[in-house]
Amino acid sequence: MDIKFSAFLRTSYSSNRCRRNSAGAALLLAMMSLAGCGEQTAATPARAAITLPSVNTLELKQVPAYEHAQTFTGTVRAGNTTGLAFELAGKLDALTADTGDRVRKGQVLAQLDTSLLQAELKEITAALAQNESDLALAQRTLNRSEELSKESYVSAQQLDEVKGQQQSLQAARQRLLASKSATELRLQKSTLVAPFSAALSKRQYNLGEVVPQGSPVFTLVEEGNPKAYIGVPVDVARELNNGDTMPLTVGEQIFNATIEGISAEVNPVTRTVELRMSLPLDARVFNGELAYLDYRKTIAAPGFWVPVSALTDGVRGRWNIYVVDSRQDGKFVERRDVEILYTDKQRAYLQGALSGGERVVANGLHKLVSGQQVNPVSPVAAR
Template sequence: MRVLLGLMLLMNAHWAWADNQGAEKEGLPVAAYSLQQATGFHQFRQVTGQVVKHQEAEIGFEFSGVLEALYADQGDTIKKGQILAKQNTQLLEIEKLELLANLDKIKAQLTLAQQDSERLLKLSKSNYSAQQQLDQNRSQIAVLKAEIQVLNVKLKGMDVRLDKAHLKAPFDGVIAMREVSIGEVVGPGQIALRVLEQSNSEVRIGVPQNLLSNIQPMMPITIGGSVYQAQKRSGGTNLDPISRTVQLRFALPSDAVVFSGQMASMIIAKKREKLGYWVPMSALTNGTRGTWQIYQIEQGHLQPTAVEVLHSDGQYAFIDGDLENGTKILANGTHKVAANIKVDIVQSVATRGEQQ
């Protein structure tokens, strides 16, 4: 019995030794990440500004009158020269008819005077009294011609008044505000409509002085959820004493659908020159005394290495430390491992190089 028990214990010990040997041969399966040295990283700064229109106009009528019709309202797109509103012109049209009637009357008088002049010219050669009448006739003709000129000038002025009774768009754009209603008496100095130019919109943004060198000729600007490639229009000359920024102007594309006063934002990238490595955030773990560390994979075993985190974009961290290009590190699962344990690389995570 004792011999049998001894044999069983010997067999159990052998199996346990065999299991331990297998465990030593097989490592923990892990994903690896290869370090690739980068020359630096970009720091991003968001600045904000406002949309302004290259042309804005508050337009109205030059003469008093009753508003008879509106052909455009707030939010409507308009074209240059388009009639937007009209005053009642009934009295002006009656006055024009009176002027035309007077003109016809004066022209008839002039025709009669010219006919009399021809008759008197024949009589003046033999009759002194006919010569005197001829002089009077010529004076009358001159007066009638002068009256015709006056009436023609008044008619031109009337045409101008009639034209001014039609409010026209000064440029292509959109109606931002309507300030009058049909039936209202509107006069000089009263704003009827506010017109904003649809194209030629621009953004004015204050940029910190230390970031001016990072502004490119074309910059992406976000407005209302849409991103537009805006062209730098001016470099700015004055530094705001309060915000310590320089006001820059950026021209938006002609098809940008934006509104005056709308908020705009721009991301400025500034590169910091520094040798280091991009690693996934999942590769970092807490070290001693508030430091960070990663696990290098050396000869199939994990070796903790202290690193300095210089920058992070939420997914990757830019680190510096006693590292070499091409070194493989543990890509994730750092909370499940410990130093010096044996691992087997079963997956490789794509390496991130230079930041674009």
């Protein structure tokens, strides 16, 4: 065999053996690595600890009754809100008050043009003067006729005619006096005066306009006599009496209002009975403001107060809560059906398969299922 060819065979054999040795070593290292990983994975569950969900709880305390609070709405109105008008038509000649003014009782607010009435009064006055003159002459004629009648110089017929004329003049005088009185009354009613101390909330007419009879020129809102008119259900009205004092809220102000009157009929639209309530005389309120009456009634029914966050909806429209059940192997939540008797903004008063001293989950119910083991922490006291 050729010497060069023999050397080539030896070199090729050595290379192939080296490659096989390297591949075997790599395979051995991979198997050792997988074995190590398998041992570590199998050991991990044995070393890990189970974390229980933490829940806030409260202790149930049974109470014999609850206070049912209701709020009823009404409006504030002055004791007198009047549309002030002239009793006769005429042209508006003067305005001495305007919107927003405070006026006192008897103050002049407006005046009609009285030129025609003044002329009528002068005419009546002149007729009265003439009547007085005619009446004086008739009286003197009657006196002379009576003297002459005694001496038979005047017949009975003539005497009766003189007496009739004198009586006719007296009747005319009475008519003239009545006309004068009526004209003076119309003159008086041509001046508009405030019937009570008030705030002038609105003016309807301007100077020079002809005001129809009975059309309001001003709207007056009485001051110092605020009232509230509140509609309440019939069953609530039966519980109330005149003189009862109750809290009334107007805006951000709270007043002790007194019931002055309870309506004797039910409003056909709202099906409520209207209460008339007086506010303090110094109450700073505006006509038409909303008023809210707080009505509270104690209802005897044993139950438990819980926060609204402790409630969750159940099947068939029932409400549920979660009660923490203590067992030997831990604490577990249990779902209970309850009946809600009353709720306010933050709490609910309920009855159900509950006992005083039990602990219920206060919030976070969406994370729980019945029978789940939990870790009760941060207990809160029931109010």
